[in-house]
Amino acid sequence: xxxxxxxxxxxxxxxxxxxxxxxxxxxxxxxxxxxxxxxxxxxxxxxxxxxxxxxxxxxxxxxxxxxxxxxxxxxx
Amino acid sequence: xxxxxxxxxxxxxxxxxxxxxxxxxxxxxxxxxxxxxxxxxxxxxxxxxxxxxxxxxxxxxxxxxxxxxxxxxxxxxxxxxxxxxxxxxxxxxxxxxxxxxxxxxxxxxxxxxxxxxxxxxxxxxxxxxxxxxxxxxxxxxxxxxxxxxxxxxxxxxxxxxxxxxxxxxxxxxxxxxxxxxxxxxxxxxxxxxxxxxxxxxxxxxxxxxxxxxxxxxxxxxxxxxxxxxxxxxxxxxxxxxxxxxxxxxxxxxxxxxxxxxxxxxxxxxxxxxxxxx
Numbered sequence: 001x002x003x004x005x006x007x008x009x010x011x012x013x014x015x016x017x018x019x020x021x022x023x024x025x026x027x028x029x030x031x032x033x034x035x036x037x038x039x040x041x042x043x044x045x046x047x048x049x050x051x052x053x054x055x056x057x058x059x060x061x062x063x064x065x066x067x068x069x070x071x072x073x074x075x076x
Numbered sequence: 077x078x079x080x081x082x083x084x085x086x087x088x089x090x091x092x093x094x095x096x097x098x099x100x101x102x103x104x105x106x107x108x109x110x111x112x113x114x115x116x117x118x119x120x121x122x123x124x125x126x127x128x129x130x131x132x133x134x135x136x137x138x139x140x141x142x143x144x145x146x147x148x149x150x151x152x153x154x155x156x157x158x159x160x161x162x163x164x165x166x167x168x169x170x171x172x173x174x175x176x177x178x179x180x181x182x183x184x185x186x187x188x189x190x191x192x193x194x195x196x197x198x199x200x201x202x203x204x205x206x207x208x209x210x211x212x213x214x215x216x217x218x219x220x221x222x223x224x225x226x227x228x229x230x231x232x233x234x235x236x237x238x239x240x241x242x243x244x245x246x247x248x249x250x251x252x253x254x255x256x257x258x259x260x261x262x263x264x265x266x267x268x269x270x271x272x273x274x275x276x277x278x279x280x281x282x283x284x285x286x287x288x289x290x291x292x293x294x295x296x297x298x299x300x301x302x303x304x305x306x307x308x309x310x311x312x313x314x315x316x317x318x319x320x321x322x323x324x325x326x327x328x329x330x331x332x333x334x335x336x337x338x339x340x341x342x343x344x345x346x347x348x349x350x351x352x353x
Contacts, residue, residue, distance in 0.1 A: 057347075058270070063271045071242065073264065073279040
């Protein structure tokens, strides 16, 4: 008898969890048209600095240097 | 960092801008091969020569045209740029570019603007088909490959130059290898010098190539010169092509969204706000 009650309780618990999960998911639908606005303002462990009218943000894969640049991204 | 190795450099004018090539451990002949490749491919992709592949494609809109391997690759890159930028980088802006007066190289001066005829740019996948070494542009549409072509070319060119090289095609650049000292290639990006290794960089700006109220950067949402509150965006990314797309997209997104967009897509970024906004 006890075994039967344990099995029945486990079954009821499983079905209940499934139903309540399904109800939660269907009532919290993701809006696929929502605009992408990631809540990230700077890269992971990057750094950010403001100078000369702009903001420079560096990610971990880019290192600044004091040496004279050989060239730049500015078009002629 | 190891002792500084000697760098061979070569500068020349091509595609209406200054090109700079740098190599470590390669001969000057390799640099001249690079220049030759730039002139050869650039001549196919320019809109300023009537006999270029791009001009033929635009002039024969509505027809399937056989294209070279390079042209096919750049057209596919343009479609990829459109998808990556959710439509903000759109090579089909040429009618608007012409309407603002950018009908010839700016060293020859702009022509009269006719903005009454411009409107939002059509979606690139709706006006450009590419397949089997052929392409077709929809009647009434035309393409300007501009920065997309230069970013794509910098990526291909650096492979031609060697394992430790840097190619800068008018501001769209790609670095390969560890540079002359082993710690990267020093490149001016925004207000800083950054050391690039196997990375690309580009600047999108409305501070240059402008005349009166006009400038060359078209916002495809309006078909008019962009006015987003940002004047200049420079980014470092995995390739020159990606850097070009990310920089232009960020500039068009404006100061509210560009920081988050760059944080998500760029390895480094420089955002400069408009001086008169």
